[in-house]
Structures are given as structure tokens and as C-alpha cells.
Amino acid sequence: MDGIHDMGGTQGWGTVRIEPDEPVFADLWHGRTFALGLASMGVSGTNLDAFRHSLERLHPLDYLQHGYYGRWLSCAEQLCVDSGILAPGAVEARARRLRGEDVEEPADVETRKPQYERGGAGSLRDIDAAPKFAVGQPVRAKTFRKSGHTRLPAYIRGHAGVISAIRPAAVLPDSTAHFTGEDPQHVYTVEFTSTELWGEDSEPATLFIDMFESYLEAS
Amino acid sequence: MTDYPHSADYPSPQLRVEALEALLTHFLRKLGRKRKAPDFVH
Secondary structure, eight states, X not given: OOSTTOOTTOOOSOOOOOOXXXXXXXXXXXXXXXXXXXXXXXXXXXXXXXXXXXXXTSOHHHHHHSHHHHHHHHHHHHHHHHTTSSOXXXXXXXXXXXXXXXXXXXXXXXXXXXXXXXXXSXXXXXXXXXXXXXXXXXXXXXXXXXXXXXXXXXXXXXXXXXXXXXXXXXOOHHHHTTTSOOXXXXXXXXXXXXXXXXXXXXXXXXXXXXXXXXXXXXX | OOSSOOOTTOOOHHHXXXXXXXXXXXXXXXXXXXXXXOOOOO
16 A cells, blocks of 8 residues: 555655664663564464554554654554454553543453464465566566555556566465465566666666565566 | 554553553453463473
8 A cells, every 4th residue: 555654765764874783672662562563463363464554554644753663562552453352542541541641441342353364384385386477587567556555665666677586485465464365476586777766867776676476567 | 544543642652562561461361261271291
């Protein structure tokens, strides 16, 4: 889906500051949020792709203001609400009580975890279909726009590249994020030039983007 | 279209972590009461 999360390939965000001695968790609550994020996927019966899709659905202002682990915290909460583990507003109400406000907490709700079958552990799968594309073959990223989850970045769509490598087949996040099946398919590393993506005046560079087979068409 | 409302007065992340941990613990304890204890192999 379109949204503030898909900022790859865009400009105007300022210089990326790299901290040479950056700690794994800059604050205690970051580490606890990391653990809660992983726990939320297990408790809610969802998966990593559903977690990423919940990131995409954050309010744009919150996405930009809350920072990396702030986003994780919102998603952990949302997955639990989606699956009926927590009532909507339960975390906010409890947090307000913790800071001394006299607010009523919502009653427990009925759990409604998603029902879907996994084809195995992890994301890699063996499939019988032969790869549709070969190394060295020109391809073009499709221009589709989805209201749901996809791992095809907006700045790649419609642009031409060349297959650089064929990777192991994997489940399609566009499908698993919505619990509609795994739809495993081949994954390709596709080589794009910066001039193809951003025009002749762009800084010379080569980009290698991993893409699912259904994201590509022959060029 | 976002699913989440924006609140300018949302509690701090530290308090939300405390709240989420407590609520998940409550849920898991409630779940545990409904389940038979697992048979561990020694």
C-alpha cells in the first residue's frame, strides 16, 4: 500500500547520521519493546508480514514522530487488538491509569486469531515450478498499486532492470500478511541503474533489489 | 488509509510498555488457567 513507510528512493529527508558506537538499545524500553513485538506475533497468531503491514497502517504523523521502537510498540499493540487479545484502547487506558488518570479500562474481548496454514517453518519453500526468468534477462517491475501489503517499493515500479541472481523460493508477503495463503514463488535479485530510477543527472550507482516473481514482467 | 487514530496526548512509550506487558501477562495467565498443564518428559 502507499504510505509514509515507503520512503525508499525519495529525497529531502536530510543527512543520515551514523553513530559509530550506537548501542543495540539506546533506552531500556527499546529492548522491552523488541521483546513485546516478537511476543505479540506469537500470542496473536500472526506473522512477520502482518507485523510489517501493521507498520504501514500507522498514522503518518505517528510513523514519523514515534521513532523506530515507538512504531514497534504501536504494532505490537495493534496485532493484539486485531486478534482480540486486547480490547481497543486497553493499552492507552492502562497507561493513563499508570500516570495517575482516573480512566475506565475496557472489558476483555473475545479472541479471534487468524486461521491459516503454514507450509513449514521460516519463509523459504521448495516449489516445483521452474523460474520464469533467467540470469541476464531484461525485466521490468510491474506498476501495480495495492491497498494491502507489498514488498515492491514505489520507486522501483515501472522501471527496467536485469536479473542478477535467482534466490531460493519464498512465501509471498503480499499474501501471508493477510492470511490468504503462502503463494510461494521464486525470488530474484534484480540490478537497476541509478539513471534508470532517477534520471540522467543522478549520482552513478547500481542497485540490487530482491523481488518476488509476481512483481516482474519480461522487458 | 491509516487504521490508527493519531493522538497528540498519547502516554509515554515507557508507560505504554508497562501497560502492554501487564495486559499480555494478564491474558496469558487467564489462558493458562483454561489449559491443562503440559506433560514434561524428564
